[in-house]
Amino acid sequence: MDDIFNNLDSFVDGFSWTIRLTLVSAAFAFAIGVLLTAMRVSPVPLLRASATVYVETIRNTPLTLVLLFCGLGLGNTMQLQFSDRVEWDVFWLAVVGLSAYTACFVAESLRAGINTIPFGQAEAARSLGLTFGQNLRLIVLPQALRTVIGPLGSVFIALTKNTTVASVAGLGVQEASREMRLLFDQGQTDVLVVFIGFAIGFIILTLPVGYFFGWLSKRLAVAR
């Protein structure tokens, strides 16, 4: 246990970056995901097609490649700079990659949610004279969101775990897995104890989130 308490600094520091990456990327991913979903059901064929191409492309690319592209491509080659401080610069580059990647899964879940809405709902909305935008905003999306809270929770948990990939070369965000690897490389600590410590950290992060989303999805379930 001493190995954990002596290295509490790197533990706390690592997980603080993990949490920051998760929350900021989740917010962007959700926004982009809703936008992509709206595009995919929109009346304009071109919008539908471009959203589909985006989702299929990013979804089938490994996250490591996406983040590597952010680090080496956007960061080094294109010299995109978000902040003067290196750690925040790579943080935002990682957020770009993680949001772009996770948004696809948000969009796919939401589309599955729209699939579950009974035909009559949108028909009734249309017969009341709602436009596409109103229909989507007031009738379809709220119900779809409530249906897919469970899957969205899983996407959020997957995002939490995926933040570990932000330690990839060219980015090197000091998140938890990188801190763990640094402790391993120093060789001063018991590998098993440190691993269990960081694993428990991730379980603490993901388990309550899972229960919370489960509770929320039951509470907000659409009664049909």
Next chain:
Amino acid sequence: MNLLQQSQASVLFDAPGPKARARYTVYSVITIAALIALLAWVVIQFDRRGDQWAAEKWTPFLQPETWTAFILPGMANTLGAAAVATVFALVFGVIFGIGRLSDHAWVRVPAGMVVEFFRAIPLLMLIFFTMAIGGPLGQALTFVFAVPFRIVVDPFTAVVIGLTLYNGSVLAEIFRAGINAVPKGQSEAAYSLGMRKSQVMRLVLLPQAVTTMMPAIIMQLVVLLKDSALGYIVAFPEMLRAFTLIATGEQNVIPAAMVCAVIYIAINLSLTRLAIWLERRNARRGRATAHVGAAPGVDAAVAAVPAASVPTPSVQPDDTPEPVDRDGTDPAGPDAPGGGRPAG
């Protein structure tokens, strides 16, 4: 009975009249303009910073040496690691999926804990740990057996072990959901014929569960293949690493990333098509085609999403949130021999 499938373009909005058509045309033009602007910006940026569109940045991918020296060996390593991990993960999944359904608590509880643990922690951490544990493990064995042990875990082993444990755990949940979705009458009939528990599982439940879950299993293999790219981080010479080697040599990060992405997308899309085809075939044959997304306890991040991505009009029963349960109770399929009641 759902929006997207009933009629793709006419539920959320009316059939466009002349005014709406004009409006949509305007929107299309705006979209095209925006896309072109975005594309132009990207092209100009890539051109300005590092001259990424220059012909000499792309010609390496036309030379056979690049492929024989870098890409093909990398691809072989990626596919090899994925193939080995797939075999192990399937075995792991079957064992722990059945273990979680055991009647004995001393099997069920530990199996459940193992599965939940490996699903809860990031795969990358598992790979780091596997690489780091070799030394201490060797020391411990030296201490116990008083014979010098020296264990060095190479990146390939670490990647395969990590992929096996994580994807095996997810597959365990998929198998469990599939076995649970087999209609109760199936196992009851098997027991009444005098089969043992192991026989019922091996001859009746598991084959049906595997058929039902085949699309979900294949989608998980896509995840596994994608995750094998994590090997890049621990210096496993797989495809992504091959491309970064080219990129450092030729200073062509953007072209290399694009070619690499195209290869991954081609492989993954063909696997996805296979899953869709199997799903449709199952549906045609009247079998329950379960999406594990709605099955209790399955990691929907990996499971629900493939289900959602499969737009199979009118054959795919995904208009309820619980397709597994609903389909599972319908034994009336043409080739579900146990479903019919014995006459007389």
